[in-house]
Amino acid sequence: MKRALPAIWLVVLLTIPLWLQDQYILHVLITTGIFIIAAMSLNLLLGYTGQLSLGHVAFFGIGAYASALTTLGFDIELFGFRVVHQPWPAIAGLFVGMLVAGLSGYVIGRLSFKVRGAYFVIVTISFAEVTRLVALNWVELTQGPLALTNIPPYTLGFPGLGNYTLWNKAAYYYLVLALGLVAYVVISRLVGSRIGRAMIALKENETLATSVGIDVTRYLVLAAVLSAAMAGGAGSLYAHYLKIIDPDIFLFIYTVTMVIMVITGGKGTLAGPIVGGVIFGFLPVILRPFAAPAVQWILYGALMIVIVFMLPQGIIPALQHAIANWSGPTRDRSGALLAGSAKPGEGQ
Amino acid sequence: MEFAATVLILTCTYALLAAGIVILYKAGRVVNFAHGELYAFGAYTVYLVVAALGINFFLGLVVAIIAGALLGAVIELVLLRPMRGADIDTVMLVMIGAWIVMQNTELLIWGGVAKAIVTPFSDAPLVIGPVSISWLRVFVLAAALLLIVTTYVLIHRTKLGKAMRATFQDADTAALMGVNIKGIFTATFAIGSALAAAAGALLGPVFLVTPTMGDLASLKAFAIVILGGLGNITGATLGGFILAFVEEIGAGYISSGYRDAMGFLIIIIVLLFKPTGLFARAERVG
Amino acid sequence: MTPTLGAAGEVVLSVAHVAVRFGGLVALSDLNFKVFDGEIVGLIGPNGAGKTTAFNVFTGFLQPAAGEVRYRNTLLNGLKPHDIAALGLVRTFQRTSIFACNTVFENVLIGLHRRGRSRLWDTLLALPREKVAEAELANAAREILRVVGLEGRAQDTAGTLPYGEQRLLGMALALAAKPSMLLLDEPVSGMNASESAKVMRLVQTTRASGVTILLVEHDMPMVMQVSDRIVVLNYGRIIAEGSPAVIQKDPDVIRAYLGEGKKRA
16 A cells, blocks of 8 residues: 555646646646755755755756756856857756756855854855845846846757647646656665765764765765755746746745745655645645735744644654554664655665 | 944944844854844834834833843743754744744734834934034944943843853753753843844834844844854954945945845855854854 | 784884874873784773873874874875775774664664765666665675674664664674774773673674774773783873783883772773
8 A cells, every 4th residue: 555655646646737727726736846846955955964054045046047048048248258148948958057056056065064053054044145146236147136037938859759848837737747756766766875875874973974984075065966956957947937037036035935845844754845845835825815925924934833843853754653653563664764755766 | 434434333233133143142052043033123113112102212222122132032931942952953943933923923014115213313413523424323333332332241240141151151060050041041032132122223213124124134143143253242243343344345346236245255255264253262063 | 814913913003103282281192002913902091091082083083283193004194084984994982873863774884885886877877786786785784783793673773772782883883884993982881791791702703804903991801801912091192001911010000090099990
C-alpha cells in the first residue's frame, strides 16, 4: 500500500487539467508548484546541510531575471563599453538562469564557510536585499520598477513533430509537474548518496565530519550551488509563466514563504517542502473570499508560530512518529536518511 | 556641514536600534527578527497618542517607550520563554511569525498610507555658524544620546545591570548565585524592545510612519551590529557611525537609489575579511 | 607487514618543539616525541597537562605557535583536519563522538566517506557503477560493525545507544576512515570493566591489522596493560617516556600525579 500511494498521487496530478475547469485554481497549482521546487531547493541547503540561508529568494530572482534578459535581449553600457545581447530562445533562458543562479550560489557557499552562525543569516539577508536594490536601480538593464514585460513563453522543439509553444495553462502545468518530479528525484538521489551523507554529516557534527576526512567547504559549496541552481530554474519558470518580472520578486517576504513551507512541512525530509508548499500555497486561495490580505498574513504568522510550537520538527516527522506508534515496531527499511518518502522515490 | 549633522543623527538612531539588538543577542543568543516591528510600534504609538488622541509629543515618547518595554516583555513571556533550549532556526521562525503578525496588524489598523507626526518644534531651524539644523533633529540627537548613555549606565553601574551581565556570561552560575534568570531574560527583552520603540518614536516624525518602516531599519541595525561585532555596544555605536557615514557619502557620489545598498555591500565585504565583525572580541558565535 | 615494536620501526608521527599558547596561557611549551610504526603508545598526564590540546594540534584543529608535526614525513602544520585524515591520521573524540540523529549503520557509512569516490553525475543519473559503489560501502560498513560488535544495533538511532556503545561507534567511525594511525581520546572514560575490556581487545586487534595507535587515557591499569610505551606529559612538555614498568616507578611521574593531589592515577 505504501509503495502504491505515490503512484496514485502521480496519476491524480496527471489528470487534473483534464477535469479542472477553474483556470484560477490551475494558476494557483502552477505557482504553488514553482514555489515547491524553490522550497525543495531551500530544503537542500537549510534542511539537509543545515545552513541558515535566509536570502534564498535572491537565487530565485536572479534566475528569473537572467532568464528573462536572455530571452528579451538587452543593450547597455558597462564601464564605457556597449554590451548588446540578442534575444535567445526562451528555453535557453532556463539554462542561463540556472547557471547564473548557480554561480551566485557558489559565492554564498564560499562565504558561508568563513562567516558562521547568526552572521551568516544576516549576510544572506543582506545579499538578497542588495540584489533587490540592484534590480530596482539598474534601470538600464532591468527596467527597474517598470518591470521586464513581454517575456516570451518557452518553446519546446520536438524533432520531427515541430515546435510547441507553451501558451496555455494546462501545458505549463505539465511542464511544472515534470520539472518538479525531476527536482524531487535529483534531491532524493543526492541525499541518499555518499555526497548527501557528507552534507548531512556536516550539519549534524561538523568537527566529527571533518575528522573522518569530509571536506566541509567543498560540500557546503556544492550544496549551495545545487540549491541555488534549482531555485534559479524555478525563477525562470516563474518569469516565463507570468511573462512579467519586477524587483518585488526579491522581497524578503518570498524567502519567508519558502522558509515557512520548508520548516512547517519538515526540514530535512523529502516530502516536507511539498506538504508545506501545498498548505501555504493554497491557504491564500481558501482564505481569499473571507479575509483581506493583511488578515491572511496575520493568520499565516500565527499558524507558523503554532505549528512550530506544537510540531517543532515539522508536519512530516510528526506524521511519521504517529504512524510508527500506531502500526507497531515495524522498521523502515530505508532508514532515517530517506525519512519522509511519502512520494515516489527511486527504488530505494 | 548639513552632511555631518545628518550623519550624526543617523548614527545615534542606528546606534539605538543596534544597541537593542546587541543586548538581546547577549542575553539569549536570539537574533531578533521582530526588532524592526518594535521600532514601527514605537512610531505608531506616538502617532496614536499625538494625532489620534491629541496628547503632547513628549508624553507620547514616554508612552511609546513604556509600551515598547511592555510589548517586549509580553513577547518574551509568551513566545521565547517556552522556546528556551530549542533549535536556533525554530526560534528564528517564531520571531519571523511574530514579525509577520505585528506588521500586518499595523497594516490592518492604520492602512498602508504613510502617516506624519506633528511635533511641537518650530520649523525655523537652529543656526550655529555654517550649520543649519532643524530643532527636531537636535532634539532627536539629544534624546538618542541620553538613551544610549542611560542604557550604558544601567548595564554597567546598576545592580540590575550587574545581574544582567552575570546572566549573559554564565546563566547557570548566575542562577546558583540567586539571580532570577527568567526575570532577567524578560527584563532584558523589555529593555531591548524599549530601545527599539524609542528609536522608532524619535525617527517617526523625522521620516514618515509606515507599516514597513521597520524592515529596512532592522536590516540596517543588523548591519551595524555586524560591523561592530555582535557582542559589543560600543562597537554597535561605532558601526552606526560608519554606516551612516558611508551611506551619506554613497548618496552623494553614487546615485541615491543605491544608498541603502552601500551599507549592505560594506557588511558583506567586511565579513569576508573579518568574519566576526570589525570590533569583536574573541566571541564564540552561533 | 608485521608491526615491529620500538625504535626498530620507522617513525610515523614526529612532534618537534611544538608550542601552543592561548592568550597568556601556555598549553604546550616544548613538546617533543616520536611514535614508531605499529606501536601502541599511551599519552598520560595530570588533568590540564595539555593532552587534548596536543591531539588538536596533531589533527589540524589547532595550529601550533611553534614547532612541527610530521606524519610519515609530511608536514602537518597548516593542513586542515580533513586533509590530515586523508593522509591516514584519524582521531576519536571523547564527547560528541557520533552523529546522534542517524542510525548506527548510517554513522559508519559516513565514516566510510574517504573510501568512496562518487561523482555528482553518477549519483544524479543513478548509474550502475554508483549502485555498485554503494553496495561495496554497505558491505564494508557491515564488516566494521561486526568487528566492533555492534552489528545487532545497526538500525538503531545512534543517540539512543548507551554511552559505552556510543564510544564503540565512535571507534567504528574512526576505523571506517581507513586510518594508518589512530589517535584515541580517552577511549574508556566513563566505562565499566567489561566495556573497557571490549575496547582494549579492539585496540589490540586494530594494531594487529597494522594500525599505529596513540591513546590518551586516565585509566592507569588499562593504559599500562595495553601500551607498548608510555609518554608522560606535564605542564606542556614530556617529562618521562619508557615502558609501562619503568614509568610506574619514575619519581618525576609519581610527583606529577601525587603533587597535583590526584589519587586516581
